Amino acid sequence: MFCCLFVFTAAPNATPRAWADDAAPPSPAPDRGALFRIEGSGHVAWLFGTIHVGSQSFYPLEPRITAALQTARVLALEVDPLGSQDDIARAVREYGIYQNGRGPASAELHAAYRPRLDRLLRQFDVAPASVAPMKPWMIASLLTVREFETQGYQSELAVEVWLSKGARERKQKIVELESVQAQMALFGRMSTGDQALFLQETIDAIDKREQASDARAIAQAWATADKAALERIAEKTASDESFSGRFVTRVLLAGRNPLLADGIAKLLARETSSVAAIGVLHLVGKGSVPELLRQKGLRVERIY
Template sequence: MFCCLFVFTAGLAPQATAADGIPNRGALFRIEQADGKAGNVTWLFGTIHVGAKSFYPLEPVITAALENASVLALEVDPLGSQDDIAGAVREFGMYPAGRGPASAELAAAYRPRLERLLRQYDVPPASVAPMKPWMLASLLTVREFERQGYQTALAVEVWLSQGARARKQKIVELESVQAQMALFGRMATSDQALFLQETIEAIDGREQASDARAIASAWATADRAALDRIADKTAADDTFSGRFVSRVLLGERNPLLAERIATLLAREKQSVAAIGVLHLVGKDSVPELLRRQGLRVERVY
């Protein structure tokens, strides 16, 4: 079960390497007007949402683009308003007072499995009692990846945001944390419970770790064929979670992301837009949608 919100990276295969020996990561596209008259360029970079110290610095092409850009555009700035983030979590990820816990929504067979995972991750049950099922599923996913040595604090978006702040560079958000969490929060409670149950199944069955290693290797080595295979598998995943990722987290968001990146291109002489790498692959990916708008889209790697 692939999830575009929580993936991690590891060097697991031969790497496409820049001239100075720093490996390419993820995917990189160069976007400009088809006639080239405006002279504006947006670099579109695929990210992952947790990481490790070994991922940095990035290779020279994207590093130079970042240094020369007037604007860095992110899905959501992880170092932005923490009050906004906390408010979105309360609104969409937490039960109202007196409701919960999420385990009450699970089929009986899953409740001891959830308790075991919480013990495994050293998470006190009382601390997650207010969480809705989808939020608890997200927490379990992150904790599983942390157990393998990867950290949200070292996510590519965090590294990019820190760099932009050091350069005193403008940061814009292509989405909002409220809009992202609302996609999960609008799920019926029964669907959220199914989402959590499938997360438990994926962790217990090691499927989640296996899929994460696949996307990790593809991102860490800028492996285009592997990323295409992941896109195909994601599109074919007929679990509830798989359909949610394909139809909602990708299908509903990609057109808006493409529209806002096109607006960024029209407005800024040089900019960088960095979004999750799964938005950059597949039939209706953001680069493909930008091509359909008549823009020139070149894949660098």
């Protein structure tokens, strides 16, 4: 089960390291993710595919996207992870936390899954009391992030965090294509039973080592800009008929791609030069954002 990690999991309270102070990686830096050049009405936007976790070895990015970031008037992100922390906390309370003392989420699970959840929380060094007020979908998201961390990737080093920090250093305007409230509402609208099923399937995927395998696959594909591997991941995601798989494909990807494409098209129309950075799975497969932008009559060129 490929889980689409949202930016809000990346680092609400993290302070990213100053990348410029680190030892420079071998030159030139390799391609990462996916990069597209979008053109229309004499304006140019660069569309970059991100991953919502990271490693210090990812940075800095390769020269073409770095140059685009330096000259762009605007950086557009799904959600700015270094933006309003009050907005993030408010959305967490509204959509991710039980109200009126209801909980814990483990009570929603089938009895056989409760000891398995406890074991995973101990394995990931998460105090059960800290997740007691969380809704099942949020616990599933936390477990997914922790699984990525076991593979050596950190949420506080997410690509969006690096991009946002750089834009702030350049005093560059940052716009959000979505809101953290809208993102979390996608999960919050699930019934209690569906949230429990989402968490149970996450537990199954971790126990069967599928989650670890998928985490390595997407991180490696992103880190090497492996076009074929990214397309295989898109195909596998689309063919996953589990509840979680259908939710990722239909709600988190297909359901959001048109809105993301509209936002990027509007950005291109009003800005002469810009960079939009969104999760790489939005840029591959059927109904991808680049495909939708082409349908709008824009010129879309894949750089890598």
